[in-house]
Amino acid sequence: MRVYLLVMALAAVITYLLIPAVRTVARRTNALTPLRDRDVHTVPTPRLGGIAMFLGFAGALLIASRTSFLGDVFAISNQAWGILGAAGFIVVLGMADDIWDLDWMTKFVGQVLAAGILVWQGVQLVTLPVFGLTIISSTMSLLLTIFVVLVAINAVNFVDGLDGLAGGMVAIGGSAFFVYSYLLTRSTEPTDYSDLATMVMAALVGSCLGFLPHNFSPASIFMGDSGAMFLGLTVSAAAIVVTGSMDPGTAIEGLSTLTLPAYLPILLPVAVMIVPLIDLGFAVVRRVGAGKSPFTADGGHLHHRLLALGHSRRRAVAVMYLWTALFAFGTVGFAFLEVELMVPLLAVVVVIALVATLLPRIVGRRRHAR
Template identity: 35%
Template sequence: MLIFLFAFLVSLSVSACSVPAVRALSKRYGFVDKVGARKVHQYEMPRLGGVAIVLGVIAGLLIIRPEHEHFLSIAIGASMIVTIGMLDDKYTLNAKTKLIWQLVAAAIVVLSGLHIPYMTLPFLGEVELGVIGYVLSIVWIVGITNSINFIDGLDGLAGGVVAIAFMTILVMSLFDLGASSLFVLSIAVVFIGSIIGFLFFNVYPASIFMGDTGSLFLGYAISVISLVGFFKSVTVFSLVLPIVILAVPISDTLFAIVRRLLNKQSMMTPDKGHLHHCLLAMGYSHRKTVLIVYLFSLLFGVVAIVFTTTTLWVSYLLLAIIIMVIELYAECIGLMGDRKPLLQFVKRIANMKGN
């Protein structure tokens, strides 16, 4: 286990030590985030910090040298994601171009054999998914990749959320030290180290942003590793675990989709209705908003770990309660805009009892 600690420290050190150079290069070559209506910063910021995270991860992997049958395809996909992220940080590419690159990167991983081949359903047993399994796997990778990108709106937010998710996965991988779990453990260790090294410069007030290079890379990594770690025993329960671990970015993305559909807005049109925007609008400071989101992520991480120690039906009951709580909280802070169906339903029930 000492090698994992060493890899963690190397990843952290390389990431942290490379930030000053990356920051200087960002300013020199125009990789900067300009001030805008949706931005919370007041001046141009270097936005190539994701490169420091990538360098930290590579350094850690060179120490551990993890082995997995899909490692090459995962690395190729990651290279594509980093490339499109850097191009976007420089030239601000349109959403369609980025989506095509992401689909190709996801397809490379999935077609190499890393996908959901079947699912074991209650009362039905094992059900072969066929082509649907490939499609679901690609949608999962692309969806999670973008969900992390969507929450990257405050200093330290996306990095902290992903670090907490990787910590949860690390703890769960310790329960089963098989070949796949050791690979997952290795990846989690180096990512946690690299993210922490970067966060020294990215927490409020940040001196550098991770940019799309970082957010897309982290989203891609967490989506692929969850495929390796959780979908190898494909039951409905195993599908639920990564969703719970990533509940914050997933729910924020789903609410954004619903909100834009109801408001008849384009899916590609950004807005200020995301979780962190709503918390800021409620009067929370930058730091408190980030800490609140961290706490939510940590809570869901603990719940995911608890899921592995309870019975299946208790887990489903807990999941139903979690979904209700997420919806109520989302309506309370305005994630759904003015639409609050569940709150209105609760009020009607309360009024009926009052009468």
């Protein structure tokens, strides 16, 4: 665990220290987020924060590759280098979009190519730990992997609309993923705790933590598409590594016998990304229903709805943090704790989350009643 925490700390420190330099580059290249009707910021703000996040992530992984504990993770296969290469590619694509505002088709093709790099280096879905399902067709494996990566990339990109929102949500969900992956590794490999997905999530969470002090409201820099697409791709890559490499018939010591642990490798990535995925789904339905492209920007995202309810920007972000933690850590809890404990605990947290979400309306009704 100490090595993973060191990886997380390294990613956080490198990212934090690089932000001022990246902010200067963003201003000199005019990579500034303009003021638009759907935006909540009041002054043009530098983006390109994803560059610092990637460099923090990459620096931590490169240092990890030189340690005796995690060195074998890089030596056994090309997956770690594939994730690093695909992440670098998607950051360059996002950087170009942050500076020159690429059209949606160019970004889509670039996202497919990034996912292709993952597949090329062996990061792909080969098995699904449900009913022992094995994906026999290489074409099906390729298409399903690319689909998962594209959904994750665009889900994070769609939800990135308030200061600290996307970075904080990925940090929270990624922390739950990190805990699950680490405990899973300890259960399945009691003599060797080194694991690719755990290492990737540690570095990813660290890069988010290093970025967030610069991104909390009022933000001095945005992550931009370079950051949002980087986060989505990296989370999906870690999820694919866990899901695609797990033997569906393996009994996992330490998991609750009263739950369905075999489903967790699939359910957890969904739980980690559930709020961005819901936002993505509503956005696609809303835009297609209006006869527009699903990539057309609008002001109907979940964070916009929270603002419309009367939340301040910071409270809206806190509410979405709360729901993310509820789904992510709730799912992990069902893996390692008994149902009798988890159900009442989650029920209390759900009530708290609902009250927090609807608080402006509740307070408004009481004032009106007076």
